[in-house]
Amino acid sequence: MSNKPDFNFSFQIIHWQKAHGRHDFPWQNTRDPYAIWLSEIMLQQTRVATVIPYYQRFLQCYPDIKSLSLASLDDVLALWSGLGYYSRGRNLHKSADLIVKNHGGKFPSESNSIKKLPGIGRSTAAAIQVFAFGKHHAILDGNVKRILTRYFGAKGYLGEKKLDTLLWKKAEELLPENKVNGDIEAYSQGLMDLGSTICTRNKPKCAVCPIHLKCAALQKNKVGEFPAARPRKLLLVKETTMLMIIRRKEILLERRPSKGIWGGLWCLPEMPVNEDISLYCYQKFGLKIKQLAHMPSVEHSFTHFKLRIYPKSMLADSKNLATNKGEQEWIPLFRVLELGIPAPVRILLNLNFINE
Numbered sequence: 371m372s373n374k375p376d377f378n379f380s381f382q383i384i385h386w387q388k389a390h391g392r393h394d395f396p397w398q399n400t401r402d403p404y405a406i407w408l409s410e411i412m413l414q415q416t417r418v419a420t421v422i423p424y425y426q427r428f429l430q431c432y433p434d435i436k437s438l439s440l441a442s443l444d445d446v447l448a449l450w451s452g453l454g455y456y457s458r459g460r461n462l463h464k465s466a467d468l469i470v471k472n473h474g475g476k477f478p479s480e481s482n483s484i485k486k487l488p489g490i491g492r493s494t495a496a497a498i499q500v501f502a503f504g505k506h507h508a509i510l511d512g513n514v515k516r517i518l519t520r521y522f523g524a525k526g527y528l529g530e531k532k533l534d535t536l537l538w539k540k541a542e543e544l545l546p547e548n549k550v551n552g553d554i555e556a557y558s559q560g561l562m563d564l565g566s567t568i569c570t571r572n573k574p575k576c577a578v579c580p581i582h583l584k585c586a587a588l589q590k591n592k593v594g595e596f597p598a599a600r601p602r603k604l605l606l607v608k609e610t611t612m613l614m615i616i617r618r619k620e621i622l623l624e625r626r627p628s629k630g631i632w633g634g635l636w637c638l639p640e641m642p643v644n645e646d647i648s649l650y651c652y653q654k655f656g657l658k659i660k661q662l663a664h665m666p667s668v669e670h671s672f673t674h675f676k677l678r679i680y681p682k683s684m685l686a687d688s689k690n691l692a693t694n695k696g697e698q699e700w701i702p703l704f705r706v707l708e709l710g711i712p713a714p715v716r717i718l719l720n721l722n723f724i725n726e
């Protein structure tokens with residue numbers, strides 16, 4: 371690595387952010403740690419344009435920590451529905467409860483207390499401290515990792531422990547030395563903006579980058595090689611059958627266990643592929659089914675595997691369920707999308723019933 375940390379890095383980022391960065395997101399121009407925390411959690415793994423309407427709806431329903439802590443998890447997950455990575459919604463809800471219990475409903479300002487809240491890692495904790503409290507902490511989200519890997523010409527792929535350790539060290543060293551009011555916010559926002567708009571994963575716009583004069587990857591004319599590609603792992607494919615059981619404009623849904631994939635969400639009943647559907651429905655629900663139809667399969671990607679779903683639609687002979695433990699319910703089709711349901715199930719329902 372040829373580049374050494376220097377004062378100019380933060381100076382360039384701050385000035386670039388003030389002139390060319392983004393200033394009008396709904397979570398900017400506030401010091402409310404709750405609003406900032408919410409935006410940081412929603413922005414994990416999700417694009418800004420997708421987040422904005424969810425963020426606005428969420429704040430309208432739950433304008434502060436107390437109102438979130440009083441909400442039911444069902445209602446929170448319903449608001450989260452379609453945003454994905456539902457553990458984020460569950461963790462927000464749990465954290466609000468912890469903040470009320472342990473901090474009198476006031477969002478903590480100290481690193482250790484923030485990091486103890488579920489779903490908040492080192493970079494998210496730092497971002498909250500920067501934007502809500504003006505504290506000098508280094509952020510290192512995926513975008514910033516990409517910038518620093520290129521700037522220093524650092525070897526390794528994102529997520530690799532050795533590279534991560536190095537990048538945290540560099541991120542700390544590069545923090546602005548002058549603790550001028552507002553600079554740490556502009557600096558941190560500048561890194562996020564640079565990663566989103568200039569130093570993008572593909573086709574970075576190096577000619578207009580404020581740090582291009584010292585960028586090691588650019589100097590070597592090897593921008594495309596940084597960061598290195600993650601070693602490829604073959605994604606496991608899992609298969610499941612999802613049952614769309616209808617009875618008089620109502621559909622049978624099951625609530626998922628609180629732990630695991632789609633925890634706490636309402637989902638179509640699932641069964642192993644290749645089993646007899648009529649027998650399964652009779653044995654599990656006590657329902658006789660008719661007009662069984664096989665719909666086209668859909669695929670949904672998770673981080674570590676792909677789920678191939680075989681949807682089947684059918685009519686049930688009655689609404690009486692043999693084993694109703696409160697986790698299965700007949701839901702009117704007109705209100706099914708108001709519940710917290712996973713994205714592929716939402717797609718299936720939309721495709722097959724909602725527009726009828």
Ligand code: SF4
Nearest residue numbers: 569574576579582585
């Ligand atoms: S010069 Fe190019 S590769 Fe280097 S930090 Fe700027 S945009 Fe990224």
